[in-house]
Amino acid sequence: MHCESALQQRNNCKSRNTRVPKMGATPKIAPSMLASDFANLASEAKRMLDFGADWLHMDIMDGYVSLLSWTSLLKDFASLSFYFFSTSCFSHFHRHFVPNLTIGAPVIESLRKQTKAFLDCHLMVTNPIDYVEPLGKAGASGFTFHVEVSKENWQELIQKIKSKAMRPGVALKPGTPIEEVYPLVDSENLVEMVLVMTVEPGFGGQKFMPEMVDKVRVLRKKYPALDIEVDGGLGPSTIEMAASAGANCIVAGSSIFGAADAKLCFGKSGEMLTSFLQPRSKHICF
Numbered sequence: 001m002h003c004e005s006a007l008q009q010r011n012n013c014k015s016r017n018t019r020v021p022k023m024g025a026t027p028k029i030a031p032s033m034l035a036s037d038f039a040n041l042a043s044e045a046k047r048m049l050d051f052g053a054d055w056l057h058m059d060i061m062d063g064y065v066s067l068l069s070w071t072s073l074l075k076d077f078a079s080l081s082f083y084f085f086s087t088s089c090f091s092h093f094h095r096h097f098v099p100n101l102t103i104g105a106p107v108i109e110s111l112r113k114q115t116k117a118f119l120d121c122h123l124m125v126t127n128p129i130d131y132v133e134p135l136g137k138a139g140a141s142g143f144t145f146h147v148e149v150s151k152e153n154w155q156e157l158i159q160k161i162k163s164k165a166m167r168p169g170v171a172l173k174p175g176t177p178i179e180e181v182y183p184l185v186d187s188e189n190l191v192e193m194v195l196v197m198t199v200e201p202g203f204g205g206q207k208f209m210p211e212m213v214d215k216v217r218v219l220r221k222k223y224p225a226l227d228i229e230v231d232g233g234l235g236p237s238t239i240e241m242a243a244s245a246g247a248n249c250i251v252a253g254s255s256i257f258g259a260a261d262a263k264l265c266f267g268k269s270g271e272m273l274t275s276f277l278q279p280r281s282k283h284i285c286f
Ligand SMILES: O=C(CO)[C@H](O)[C@H](O)COP(=O)(O)O
Pocket: 032, 034, 035, 057, 059, 122, 124, 199, 200, 201, 202, 203, 204, 205, 206, 231, 232, 233, 234, 251, 252, 253, 254, 255
């Protein structure tokens, strides 16, 4: 991997921070590092980039409890009951966005020292504004927050993200109507990307929700030059559906990291990308 200072990396982002669509380009593939071996994150990232990944998708979650602790608790029903009771109380009072806990700015900072790749950070947190400063410092490239938790302060949030030379994006959960992101795309201080969640946020390995494709289609019709990312359950049987509706950035975790040979998910011989071999989308992430 190449080393590059966070400043250089951010400058690169800034200069490419544009809405001009590139004709005839293929959709980007962003492996979701949530499905990687966290104990070997740097080498997993390098492996993906060497295979041809365009971006690295980094899921940042604020949940209190990780499912990693379930197996031990499952042995004991009393513990399990306590587990559900305590986590629901904790989540209720502390308002965690998802019940899972992943990585934060220190991990992004370490990874940034190893690679100049675009680190596409998806914030599944209740207070995204608290993460702008640390993630900007750490060298994050994209900062995608959820519309559901930013109704009051999205303008300030976008402005702060840009001031840290990160690329702002907005994500929406499956139950959130697509219209809710329009003001953020239409405003002067706009987001650069909309992330349409195709599963409930929180965990990898879930089933793709085909009904979310309509959101992508509607969004693409309304905004021909917008970057539209899809995330959750994307793999050989679902990518085509999302891409033909207008998605131009595909996040995929389990299908890549769980593949017998992950290399085959990328490049010209890529099974997963067979449908993309002919440039077909005039919309592309920068
Ligand atoms: O945001 C996420 C979960 O909230 C993950 O990025 C997403 O689910 C991708 O994982 P997979 O491809 O395994 O479904």
